[in-house]
Amino acid sequence: xxxxxxxxxxxxxxxxxxxxxxxxxxxxxxxxxxxxxxxxxxxxxxxxxxxxxxxxxxxxxxxxxxxxxxxxxxxxxxxxxxxxxxxxxxxxxxxxxxxxxxxxxxxxxxxxxxxxxxxxxxxxxxxxxx
Amino acid sequence: xxxxxxxxxxxxxxxxxxxxxxxxxxxxxxxxxxxxxxxxxxxxxxxxxxxxxxxxxxxxxxxxxxxxxxxxxxxxxxxxxxxxxxxxxxxxxxxxxxxxxxxxxxxxxxxxxxxxxxxxxxxxxxx
Numbered sequence: 001x002x003x004x005x006x007x008x009x010x011x012x013x014x015x016x017x018x019x020x021x022x023x024x025x026x027x028x029x030x031x032x033x034x035x036x037x038x039x040x041x042x043x044x045x046x047x048x049x050x051x052x053x054x055x056x057x058x059x060x061x062x063x064x065x066x067x068x069x070x071x072x073x074x075x076x077x078x079x080x081x082x083x084x085x086x087x088x089x090x091x092x093x094x095x096x097x098x099x100x101x102x103x104x105x106x107x108x109x110x111x112x113x114x115x116x117x118x119x120x121x122x123x124x125x126x127x128x129x130x
Numbered sequence: 131x132x133x134x135x136x137x138x139x140x141x142x143x144x145x146x147x148x149x150x151x152x153x154x155x156x157x158x159x160x161x162x163x164x165x166x167x168x169x170x171x172x173x174x175x176x177x178x179x180x181x182x183x184x185x186x187x188x189x190x191x192x193x194x195x196x197x198x199x200x201x202x203x204x205x206x207x208x209x210x211x212x213x214x215x216x217x218x219x220x221x222x223x224x225x226x227x228x229x230x231x232x233x234x235x236x237x238x239x240x241x242x243x244x245x246x247x248x249x250x251x252x253x254x255x256x257x
Contacts, residue, residue: 006255041159080162112166119253120139120170127256 003027004118005037008129010045011060012053017046020128021063028071035122036074037064038115039107041129044077044087049104061104068106075107076114142173144251147182151201152192157185158200160257165203168210175251176207178236179218179244183225186217188233204234218244 005024009016024034039046051061068075077087083096089103103109119125145164151157167174178186185201192199207213215236222228222238229238239247248254 040163041156081159112163113169115163115255116143116167116170116172119143119255120141120172125253125255127254129256 002033002035002123004035004122004125006115006125006127007037007039007043007046008041008127010042014130016128016130017043017060021067023126025067034073036076036114036118038076038078038118040078040081040115042085044082044085047075047077047087047104047107048102050102065105077107077109079109079111082109140171140173141252142250143167143253144248145176146254146256147176147178147185148180149257150181151185151190152195152197156257161200161203163255164212165210168212174212175214175216175247176212177216177244177247179221183217183221183227186232186234186236187227188231216244216247
């Protein structure tokens, strides 16, 4: 089956991002396809490369990056949500004249159309949020 | 900026709004999804239940809380061909809201009909 995944909460405060990660991993392990993982609302904060969680805790952003690298996943942060919350890739940095970018490897920033498209193209769109 | 899906597939999208309009950003950002999604020419319905029914209340004023009064946009949904708005009767009754209190034309349906609407939908986005 082809899954689209929507993550609506940021890392650590809510379990939603952990559950989405575990779901994606389990789906891939069982031979399913992940069409796209879209991050919305505070979910865009999963894409920061500046997080430094304690050594004995899971590193949620890095974990997403590694899963994406390993399985060639499409991790998309909503541009409107990202701009509000200060998630910036090199293009956005230039466009909005910021002095830094902070997006983790294998994430990209794009529009809400990517979420709608995932809903259309995937067999199931699964939401993780509160 | 947004690319339209060229697949020609039309699915039944249902946007479910369950939260109050203010206090969190969910309702506001949900409406942004609906507006962008309108360009994809899908079969779109919106459902309002629980505290989500407050989103449709007329004459809202956010001047004192320094947020954008995005609820005005509900009146413009028709221009985006988003015309199927469903509100759960039980949620209205529990909150003492009548159809006259709402800013837009909606279809008021029962909880059982709401269940059927959800069952019949293919892509459900819950905010």
